[in-house]
Amino acid sequence: MADLMDGDGRGQLVLVAGFALAIVLVALVLLANTAIFTENLATRDNGVGERDVLGYRSxxxxxxxxxxxxxxxxxYDDRxxxxxxxxxxxAALDSQLRESAARRAASARADVDAATYTNGSLVRQNGTADxxxxxxxxxxxxxxxxxxDLERDGDGGATRGFIAVVTNSSLASASAGDPDEAFHVVVTNGSAAWHAYVYENSSSGAIAVAVKPAGESASATSQVCSVSxxxxxxxxxxxxxxxxxCPGLAFGGEVAGSATTDGYDVVVRNGDRAxxxxxxTVRTVGSGSVSDExxxxxxSADDPYHVPAVYAVEVPIDYWTSEVTYAETVRVAPGERDE
Known part of the structure; x- marks a missing residue:
């Protein structure tokens, strides 16, 4: 088809089209800025709310x-x-945290009356380094x-707060390649066993820890940390x-990590070499128990002993403001192994 538009007409069309395009671009910029502003505002609000919630939960x-x-x-003698x-x-903690939340125009509650306890036993040997x-x-x-027969419950563990103070002079001189004479802790379910050895490194003289993973041969034992x-x-x-x-020291390895139905035993070997x-603290639910013999x-002043303990407590908590509402049942078991 022949071009029927003269030069002036084409120029006007270009001008109008350009003006329309400019309007569209401005509108898009305004929409984009509005979206960014809205997103940032929500992010800031949520961020503040999340920080407050996490702070309260912690x-x-x-x-x-x-x-x-x-x-x-x-x-205690009795549970x-x-x-x-x-x-x-x-209850005293809840009262303090409620007052703290109120100062931030928030409401908080730990439902102490609904708290549930998991039975445990604290096992101790009262010696010290001195x-x-x-x-x-x-x-x-x-x-x-x-x-x-210690059994885990869901994501929780069955042994927590297992902390020992050892003196270098009491430890056997050994190495990861020949650790049999060293003091060690064994976690076993009868078919597999995890070992953690504590000894005086025969080369450096440092206090060292070596681990043999469950299901592995003795040659798989490796030193995971040491301190002079x-x-x-x-x-x-x-x-x-x-x-x-000490990243290689994960209590019980796969044995403790999978003991939700098949329990495990905690055993001491060469206890006279430390x-x-x-x-x-161990979880004494179901068949789980401390060896009374x-x-x-x-x-006891001299012997290892056990007393009743709370292994874990679960408490429903709530936290809410005009912008955030949060509810959860938190489980507290201090000193459990991190998965």
Missing amino acids: SVVDGAGGIVDRENTAE EPLEENVTAGL DPRQFTNVSDDADWTVAT ASNATVDFTGGTLGGVD AGGYDL NVTDGP
Whole structure:
């Protein structure tokens, strides 16, 4: 078809089209800026709300964990007064956190009346670095069982707060290649066993930890951490030596990590080749129990012993403001192994 538009007409058309395009572009920019502003505003609001919620949740977990540990270490003869005093502590914590939330125009509640407790036992040997006790049983046997048939519950564990202070001078001189004479902790379900050895490194003289994974041969044992010191704290469940992360130390390995139906035993080997003191709390639900023939029932100055403990507590919590509503049941079991 022939071009019937003259030059002036084409120019006007181009001008109009350009003006229309400009309007469209401005509109798009305005829409984009509005969307960005709205998104940032929501992000800022949600961020503040999330921080407040996480801060409140952390305060509940940390505070409740401290209360549980404080009351457990008070060494009650019976479980009832233990749980009553934990409940009283939780109520006081809830009151403090409610007041703190109110100052931020928020409401918070830990439903202490709905709290549920998981039974446990605290096993202790009261030695210290300055006054060490060998890690033997009540009959001075070096090889003995601490607890049997410990079962996990869902995502939770069955042993927590397993911390030992050891003196270098009490440890066997050994290596990861030849650890058999060293003190070690065994976690076994009868078909597989995880080993953690603590010894004086025969080459460096440092306090060392070696691990043999479950299902592996002795040749798979490897040293995972060491510290040059006259004494050191081994946190078996927290995975540290001398307060420093020991990534290869994951208590129980796959044996403890999978024991939701098949329980596991905690066993000591060569307990006469380490001295100091230790604590651990075990979950005594179902068949889980402390070995009474090896551990005294009730406090003892010289022998390992066990007392009632709260292994874990679950508390429903709520936190809400004009912009955020949050509800969860938190589980508190201080000193459990991180998965």
